[in-house]
Amino acid sequence: MKNKIMKALLLLLLALGFPASAAEIIEVSIYADESYPPYSYKENGEAGGIYPAIFSKAFERMQAYKVHIKPVSWKRGLMLMETGQGLALFPPYNRPLERPYLTISEPVLVEQVVAFCSENSMKGRKHPAVWPDDFHGLKVGVNAGFNIGGDKYKKAVKDGKMYEDQAPSNRSNILKLLLGRIDCYVNDRLSILWEIERIKADGVYADSRQAIVEAAVINQEQAYLGYTNRDNGRYPYKVDFMRALNQILIDMKKSGEIQKIVEEVLSK
Known part of the structure; x- marks a missing residue:
């Protein structure tokens, strides 16, 4: 009191x-x-x-x-x-x-949300790719608790045209992408690039099974x-x-x- x-x-x-x-x-x-x-x-x-x-x-x-x-x-x-x-x-x-x-x-701040994908998953798809229409059939990683990707993406997941896989952090999702356990990872562009550089510095990136590329800009978000x-x-x-x-x-x-x-x- x-x-x-x-x-x-x-x-x-x-x-x-x-x-x-x-x-x-x-x-x-x-x-x-x-x-x-x-x-x-x-x-x-x-x-x-x-x-x-x-x-x-x-x-x-x-x-x-x-x-x-x-x-x-x-x-x-x-x-x-x-x-x-x-x-x-x-x-x-x-x-x-x-x-x-x-x-x-x-x-x-304004953050730019993008999709980073394995090169293999994007073979035979349009370039530049349109989100989410050109990503059907792929497994997409997101951070647990994040509401990201947009309404069309959510509907594609609900309809079984895309598949969502949640992990607790940037690093865990990027490592999954490098190991081929997911096809794409959606998050802020700067955040993804920053973590990739740290994974490289730790010597992990050299063990990657595949290269990854920035496949699409999804939208811009204010935080x-x-x-x-x-x-x-x-x-x-x-x-x-x-x-x-x-x-x-x-x-x-x-x-x-x-x-x-x-x-x-x-x-x-």
């Missing part, structure tokens, strides 16, 4: 223009996908990648809050949002029908911070937090700071 009173007092003071130091700083946990490099991943127990770098800079400017970024599996993160046990998760796409329990933030709307008042500061962060993200995009952060993370 005491914590709730202090949080309510802080929000009142902020609304009246008092500095954050005039009351208790609110501690907030934000969840991050632990298996989506280079955008978001877990390294030595901490969140790393492009989105944690962007949000860490943004959160530093929110003086009323001390924000902790916690990496979790994507499926667990979505469960926390759906049940209202967590405040926010990054980086979901906007899927209002499939994820009605999320309220999205100001868009953060967000997704807030639960199932918390039933658990986070009384949520509206203030959302409003403050949205303005900071807008300012960071206008100044070019977000793009600079992306370039810095990728250059490491």
Whole structure:
């Protein structure tokens, strides 16, 4: 009860223009996908990648809050949002029908979704290939919990014209592709290329049974911070937090700071 009173007092003071130091700083946990490099991943127990770098800079400017970024599996993160046990998760796409329990933030980045396939699976097919019409009969890998590929792809899977195989991470799906256990892998282009380079650095790529190629651009997706709307008042500061962060993200995009952060993370 005491914590709730202090949080309510802080929000009142902020609304009246008092500095954050005039009351208790609110501690907030934000969840991050632990298996989506280079955008978001877990390294030595901490969140790393492009989105944690962007949000860490943004959160530093929110003086009323001390924000902790916690990496979790994507499926667990979505469960926390759906049940209202967590405040926010990054980086979901906007899927209002499939994820009605999320309220999205100001868009953060645009990601390009592509299909990488084995050369063998694409022999005799159109080039450039059209997704998903030119991929019928193939087994497609996706990350567990990801809603990706589009409505026509989902219908093709439902009708038995294509086959979906889920794995927990980029690396596991790419290794399946290299070993011929799936025909294609669908995900963000930069994320796939980043992981392929690390697989090569580990000496695994040399043992591949087949070459892989970028076969089709599927679409572009904007990524967000997704807030639960199932918390039933658990986070009384949520509206203030959302409003403050949205303005900071807008300012960071206008100044070019977000793009600079992306370039810095990728250059490491």
